[in-house]
Amino acid sequence: MRIDVVSIFPDYLAALDLSLVGKARTAGLLDLRVHDLRDWATDRHRTVDDTPFGGGAGMVMRPDVWSRALDDVIEEPGAPGVRLVVPTPSGEVFTQRTAEAWAGERQLVVACGRYEGIDARVVEHYRATGVEVSEVSIGDYVLNGGEVAALVVVEAVGRLLPGVVGNPESLVEESHGAAGLLEYPVYTKPADWDGREVPDVLLSGHHGRIARWRRDQALERTARRRPDLVARLDPATLDRSDRDV
Numbered sequence: 001m002r003i004d005v006v007s008i009f010p011d012y013l014a015a016l017d018l019s020l021v022g023k024a025r026t027a028g029l030l031d032l033r034v035h036d037l038r039d040w041a042t043d044r045h046r047t048v049d050d051t052p053f054g055g056g057a058g059m060v061m062r063p064d065v066w067s068r069a070l071d072d073v074i075e076e077p078g079a080p081g082v083r084l085v086v087p088t089p090s091g092e093v094f095t096q097r098t099a100e101a102w103a104g105e106r107q108l109v110v111a112c113g114r115y116e117g118i119d120a121r122v123v124e125h126y127r128a129t130g131v132e133v134s135e136v137s138i139g140d141y142v143l144n145g146g147e148v149a150a151l152v153v154v155e156a157v158g159r160l161l162p163g164v165v166g167n168p169e170s171l172v173e174e175s176h177g178a179a180g181l182l183e184y185p186v187y188t189k190p191a192d193w194d195g196r197e198v199p200d201v202l203l204s205g206h207h208g209r210i211a212r213w214r215r216d217q218a219l220e221r222t223a224r225r226r227p228d229l230v231a232r233l234d235p236a237t238l239d240r241s242d243r244d245v
């Protein structure tokens with residue numbers, strides 16, 4: 001998979017050279033390219049914005065600069081599996097399900113807005129040329145630009161690519177994973193720390209009981225902290241018929 005990120009702050013994406021995503025890049029599992037939008041500006045000040053039509057505070061990012069950049073970066077506009085991602089506070093919420101769907105794409109191009117955003121005609125133009133365009137938000141809080149959202153999207157999608165995470169099994173049990181539950185509490189050595197002990201069941205060696213305890217903990221935690229997720233659970237996840245283990 002190829003992911004391109006276009007930003008006026010390309011150094012913001014340097015964190016993607018680290019950890020799992022960095023290893024995936026080195027291993028050739030993820031072709032991640034970061035671009036400076038100003039490289040497509042035409043004036044000596046490398047201007048990418050201008051005042052908003054209709055007035056109002058702030059500046060808007062110019063459509064001509066963005067289209068020169070995206071025309072260069074999008075491999076095959078309109079081809080299947082090519083998606084333009086535009087992080088925006090007015091976007092649909094980006095979730096684990098979104099990440100799972102996008103992990104199957106051929107190319108993601110993430111356009112990071114700044115100032116008051118990107119001229120709306122850019123999204124209109126690429127939609128009209130047959131490019132899949134997704135305007136997404138990573139949550140209900142105020143950011144200053146799309147770069148943080150780009151980091152979230154690249155990590156959430158990149159870690160789902162085959163070979164990136166050592167044990168694919170771990171993708172099932174993690175919070176918001178395939179089961180749709182929050183993760184159960186985890187423990188490691190020392191067994192006795194701060195006068196607090198590890199739940200006995202985890203020391204029992206009884207795998208069936210451990211699995212059941214973990215699922216019960218995940219269900220309880222999800223019901224307590226994220227009741228909104230419980231409504232979406234597969235009924236089989238709530239099935240307690242294995243009580244005999």
Ligand SMILES: COc1ccc2nc(C(=O)O)sc2c1
Pocket residue numbers: 087088089112113114115116117118136137138139140141142143144145146147149
């Ligand atoms: C101007 O560009 C922005 C500004 C805020 C913002 N907030 C996002 C979010 O995902 O919440 S993406 C994004 C892009």
